[in-house]
Amino acid sequence: MTDEKLIGEIFAYFANIGVAAINLSDSLKLGDKIHVIGSTTDFIQKVKSMQIEHKPIDKVKPGDDVGLKVDDRVRPKDKIYKVL
Template sequence: MEKTEVGKVFNYFAKIGVAAINLTGDLKAGNRIYVESSEPFEQTVESMQIEHETVREAKAGDGIGMKMAKPCHKGNRIYKIVE
């Protein structure tokens, strides 16, 4: 599995299962991501939000919110899986 780092979690809201992520690379809905955490996991990007507005894609420098399949923590790195 080849992967490219695309961001880092800067906050996680456990009650709603949403991570706030600072992107260092581009990300689109439908991309597969790998979350490096104490219990690493993969998921498909279903949707993202920027300033509470749903977006289909985001680019390096954007701060996004994303619903996560499992809990993650501040500092966890997010990778895009390259097929």
């Protein structure tokens, strides 16, 4: 089994643009692999695009709220894990 660390939770999803709004409890950067898990959600993807206040960024620190482009539909309260 792959090692994973809980790094955040989704608080909103914008289906029209495929972006999840996430509150992070740990750092995250472009290229990291994440695992999104919820009651009906379960997929792994690489971080390809992130924004804070509509500005593209390469990395975020704990406590930041970030918009993250996701490959599949997500729901509020879904958990975000960093694949280690």
